[in-house]
Amino acid sequence: AGRLILHAQIAALSGQRVLLLAEDRTAAVRLDEVRRDFVANVSHELKTPVGAIALLAETLEDAADEPDVVREFSRRLAQEARRLSALVQDIIDLSRVQDADALLDSRVVDVDAVVTEAVSRNEVEARARDIAIAAPGGSGLQVFGDEALLVTAVRNLVDNALRYSDGGTRVTVAARSGRDGLVEIAVIDQGIGIDADLLPRVFERFYRVDAARSRQTGGTGLGLAIVKHVAADHGGEVTVWSQPGRGSTFTLRLPSADSPTSDSAAAAPAA
Ligand code: ADP
Numbered sequence: 001a002g003r004l005i006l007h008a009q010i011a012a013l014s015g016q017r018v019l020l021l022a023e024d025r026t027a028a029v030r031l032d033e034v035r036r037d038f039v040a041n042v043s044h045e046l047k048t049p050v051g052a053i054a055l056l057a058e059t060l061e062d063a064a065d066e067p068d069v070v071r072e073f074s075r076r077l078a079q080e081a082r083r084l085s086a087l088v089q090d091i092i093d094l095s096r097v098q099d100a101d102a103l104l105d106s107r108v109v110d111v112d113a114v115v116t117e118a119v120s121r122n123e124v125e126a127r128a129r130d131i132a133i134a135a136p137g138g139s140g141l142q143v144f145g146d147e148a149l150l151v152t153a154v155r156n157l158v159d160n161a162l163r164y165s166d167g168g169t170r171v172t173v174a175a176r177s178g179r180d181g182l183v184e185i186a187v188i189d190q191g192i193g194i195d196a197d198l199l200p201r202v203f204e205r206f207y208r209v210d211a212a213r214s215r216q217t218g219g220t221g222l223g224l225a226i227v228k229h230v231a232a233d234h235g236g237e238v239t240v241w242s243q244p245g246r247g248s249t250f251t252l253r254l255p256s257a258d259s260p261t262s263d264s265a266a267a268a269p270a271a
Helices: 001-013 014-062 068-096 111-120 123-128 147-164 197-203 209-218 223-233 262-268
Strands: 107-110 132-134 142-145 172-176 183-189 235-245 247-255
Touching: 001 014, 014 068, 068 147, 068 223, 107 111, 107 123, 107 147, 111 147, 111 172, 111 183, 123 142, 142 147, 142 247, 147 172, 147 183, 147 247, 197 223, 223 247, 223 262
Parallel strands: 132 172
Antiparallel strands: 107 142, 172 183, 183 247, 235 247
């Protein structure tokens, strides 16, 4: 990096265009670093469940005539396998949404259908944890985009709302027409909340406030990074409001399918 800065300074003396070139190279080096960090993180995260599975399988072999041990270790084996599978799925999702062509398959999508689908996949888990999910529906709003990716994004937010809430609380998923003609999907929980100074970091890949709680409840540390990319792919954004001990609200804002400024205006075939 030192050489690049020097390069940039010399270039600055000899003209604007060369300076821009040098900056491009610095950006490329940074991108490369980010990529290398990600691969290192992924390898580390994969090693944990893979190592546990190997160890549990070996122990099972030795304990074949102890039914209680077999039962307990089989349960843990299945749990680690599920963790591994969730991680692989999230890595696949993330690599897809980071692709510039992620939305090749876009069309007009019914927001209420996205919310219903995302919530339905969490209903069993919510009931088991005694958390009520309210999704009023009936907004009639539409966005232009990839339905499966939007379901993944909302589902990740609902997953988190459940993961970081205790029994007896409520999670609400509400779609409404927000400011600047944007469609807002808000996922509101009454959970543990997040400290203000950590809020900006939660969208980073593999960042977790409490790694133990995340892992124990099946988190991968990639959920919000996926949501952030899905939002950006659709020309939108995701924001968070939170207060420790009171709860969090994650809001996905997307251009409406019938707003003249949305991508749909350019991409949809003329009627
Ligand atoms: P994870 O799989 O760990 O949940 P995410 O990327 O989805 O990964 O979220 C990153 C971190 O942000 C979580 O580990 C958790 O610390 C925090 N977080 C996310 N959603 C919530 C929420 N609704 N309430 C409290 N903390 C949350």
